[in-house]
Amino acid sequence: MKNRLKVLRAERDWSQGDLAERLQVSRQSVNAIETGKYDPSLPLAFRIADLFGLPIEAIFLRD
């Protein structure tokens, strides 16, 4: 699944570590999600959406 995580993170000038800390996950998790190697569960996707104040479908896009 594609996502806009990298762009959204860059807009806020956050590093992967910053985002990981805010989501309470590892930096490796953020990297795996951002690069499309791992699709997050629905609860984590909601946490990401809440953090950016966007609906899930504005962050995660269908292939």
Add this chain to the structure above:
Amino acid sequence: MTTNTAASAKRATLFWVTAFMVGMIAAGLLIISGDFIQPPWGMAVMLLPMLLLIPMVRAPERMQRATGSASPAAMRYSRRMLAASFAYVIGFLIAVALFDDRAVSKSVAATLSLLPTLGTFGMIWAMTRYVIEESDEYLRARTVNAALMATGLLLAIGTFWGFLTTFGVAPHVPTWAVVPMWAIGLAVGQLVNKVRGA
């Protein structure tokens, strides 16, 4: 800076894992040869490479911190595995020493067999607790993937080896080898995860 730290931590992990493996194989060969060292000192030789377990556990912890995959659950897992590994070796040494020294009854032999097995219970418990306690779903998924690969590999190799033994092609392998084999499978699974970029 972080990249340098991560690269250095990876090198240290590789070094200590290699040192541990070489140490254990060398100790095993020394004991099997039996000519140089007699019991109980032969078994005591195993203790030396076991001490390498300490840096071998600490180095991946440093690597996890440097690569951003450290988690409190992973740290607890490392420590529990270390304790269980020591329990295994100590149980193994006691069992072998007592079994070697005198002829024992079957019930005593069965009890002695349980001594090293307790350490493996500890290892299985540590792995189970890790999967339960790991709150990072990505790290958990990676571990579960690797564990499934290790289990699959063990079942496939075990079945193949069983038939090789039945048909007289390969020598018998003691079934306690399943734990180290599974651990090797886990390492292979983690390597596959890395190669696949999962």
